[in-house]
Amino acid sequence: MAKPRKPKNEDASNKPENSGPVVRHQKLCLSIDLDKRHVYGYTELEIVVPEIGIVGLHAENLGIDNVYVDGEPAEFEYYPHNYQFTENESRWCYVTSPITAADAAGSAYISALERELVPNLLINCYKSFKTGGEQQEQPVLENGVQQASGEIKQNVRLVRVNYWVEKAETGIHFDGNVFHTDNQIRRARCWFPCIDDTLQRCCYDLEFTVAQNLVAVSSGNLLYQVLSKDDPPRKTYVYKLDVAVSAQWISLVVGPFEVFPDHQSCVISHMCLPVHLSKLRSTVEFFHSAFSCYKDYLSVNFPFGSYKQVFIEPEMAVCSLGLGASMSIFSSQILFDEKIIDQV
Numbered sequence: 001m002a003k004p005r006k007p008k009n010e011d012a013s014n015k016p017e018n019s020g021p022v023v024r025h026q027k028l029c030l031s032i033d034l035d036k037r038h039v040y041g042y043t044e045l046e047i048v049v050p051e052i053g054i055v056g057l058h059a060e061n062l063g064i065d066n067v068y069v070d071g072e073p074a075e076f077e078y079y080p081h082n083y084q085f086t087e088n089e090s091r092w093c094y095v096t097s098p099i100t101a102a103d104a105a106g107s108a109y110i111s112a113l114e115r116e117l118v119p120n121l122l123i124n125c126y127k128s129f130k131t132g133g134e135q136q137e138q139p140v141l142e143n144g145v146q147q148a149s150g151e152i153k154q155n156v157r158l159v160r161v162n163y164w165v166e167k168a169e170t171g172i173h174f175d176g177n178v179f180h181t182d183n184q185i186r187r188a189r190c191w192f193p194c195i196d197d198t199l200q201r202c203c204y205d206l207e208f209t210v211a212q213n214l215v216a217v218s219s220g221n222l223l224y225q226v227l228s229k230d231d232p233p234r235k236t237y238v239y240k241l242d243v244a245v246s247a248q249w250i251s252l253v254v255g256p257f258e259v260f261p262d263h264q265s266c267v268i269s270h271m272c273l274p275v276h277l278s279k280l281r282s283t284v285e286f287f288h289s290a291f292s293c294y295k296d297y298l299s300v301n302f303p304f305g306s307y308k309q310v311f312i313e314p315e316m317a318v319c320s321l322g323l324g325a326s327m328s329i330f331s332s333q334i335l336f337d338e339k340i341i342d343q344v
Contacts, residue, residue, distance in 0.1 A: 021055045021195065022048040023202045024156065026247075028192050031209040031234075032216070032254050037174045040164035041209075043192050046202075049155045053126030056119025057161070058189035058196040061169055065162040067123050074159075075124040116186050121193055125157050161193045175316040177214070178255035178273075180329060182318040188247035198246045206239040208252060215257045217271060219250050219325040221305040241325060243303055251324025253310045264288035267302070272311040272332060279335035280311060311335060 023045050030041035047055055059078065067076040095101045165172065171190025172181050181191055189196040208216040212233045220241030228234045241250075258277045262268035265288045272280045295302060304326035311332040322329035 019050055021050055023195055023200050024048065025202050025204075026194065027205040027207075028250070029207040029209075030192070032179055034174065034177055034179055034211070034214070034254065037168075038164065038166055039168075039172070039191065042160055042162045043194070044158060044160045045194075047157055047159050049125045049157050053124065055123045055125055055157075055159060056195075057121040057123065057193045058116075058119055058186070059121040059161075059163070059193040060171070060187075060189045061165065061167070062190075062193065063164045063166060064121065064193075065164070067162075068160040069123065069125050069157050071158075071160075077122045079120040079122075119195070121161070123159060123161075125155075125159070163193060165191055173316065173318065175313070178253070178312055178316055180253040180255075180310075180312060180316065180322075181251050181324075182322050182329075183248050183251060183324055184318070186248070188250060191252075192247075192250075194247040196247050198248070201244040201246050203244055204239075204241040204250060206241065206250070206252075207236055208239075208254070209234050209236040210254050211235070213256055214254055215259065215271065217253045217257070217308050217310050217327060219245075219252075219327055221326075242305075243325065245325045249323075249325040251322065251327055251329065253312070253327075253329060255312070257310065260284070262288055265291065267306045269306070269308045270311075271308065272335070273313070276311060276332050276335055279332075279337055282338040283335045284309075 025046040027044040028041070029043070030039055032039050045057075049055055061080070064076070064078050067074045095104055168174070168190065171184070171187035172179065181187075186196050188194055194200075204220065206218050206220060208218060209228075210216050212227065212235050214235070216235075216237040218237070218239045220239040223238045223240055226236040226238070228236070253271075255273065257271040258274050258280075260270045260272075260277065260280055262270065262284065268288065268291065270280055270284045270287070291302075291307075306326055308327040309330060310327065311330045311334075314331045314333045317329065317331040320331045320333070
């Protein structure tokens with residue numbers, strides 16, 4: 001028997017503003033092999049599934065092994081963005097001057113950005129959604145709390161994606177014994193599946209397993225390190241970011257770094273390759289003063305529980321400065337020795 005429909009005005013008032021999927025929390029567990037230039041692992045997303053039962057994620061140049069929804073295998077479709085420039089070639093046929101060339105280039109750039117907005121990893125949560133929908137008439141939720149009348153029950157599912165990155169073209173960079181990400185626009189999708197949108201913000205749990213002699217620096221607070229019993233042993237760094245941010249602000253750097261804690265502030269740490277350690281000490285000697293000055297001037301506390309800044313070789317860096325949540329990646333060009341000549 002069909003259920004009676006609600007009045008239109010009631011539907012409109014109860015309809016959520018965002019009818020698409022919403023990420024409440026994301027966990028990222030990766031193993032990084034610098035010798036093979038290989039990244040593999042999984043991500044888990046706690047997602048509010050829309051009524052259609054389909055969740056669309058962004059994933060670029062990733063190998064998708066399998067997908068699970070609430071622990072059950074789920075159907076999915078993955079459409080790698082194979083950029084075709086056929087339609088762009090027609091624009092250049094009409095280029096007759098620098099002005100028309102600029103217009104054609106701008107049009108091609110906007111088209112590329114619009115294509116990137118479209119999710120290309122579609123996950124079918126319909127079966128789980130249907131099961132949850134059949135239980136929506138029950139007055140008691142899973143945690144035993146009774147649902148108030150008129151309150152909309154959201155369909156929250158745990159989506160797990162097992163994947164790997166083998167031939168990275170952008171977003172992540174291998175250079176010798178150093179691995180790092182960059183936060184260029186919409187490039188988080190190049191190293192983990194996510195909703196790569198600035199409007200989608202959530203907290204993160206991050207775990208990175210690397211060789212024993214390497215250090216993994218990432219967003220959030222470092223909770224602890226775990227040394228495995230493998231041969232050779234590997235080390236896992238566990239971070240927690242309890243401030244909601246969009247995916248593009250998640251950063252990661254892996255390398256044989258020397259860690260130099262700031263003597264004036266326990267929340268600040270500086271890191272660089274061993275060859276630059278003496279320069280690092282000279283450069284960051286005054287940093288706590290500048291950090292405190294901005295804190296007092298703005299009359300606000302630093303939003304994160306820690307701050308890390310990592311210095312890598314200039315040829316490794318995509319740009320002179322890369323910003324991430326609770327961390328920054330700099331080129332070591334800005335480091336200076338204690339013996340310098342000041343301009344008079």
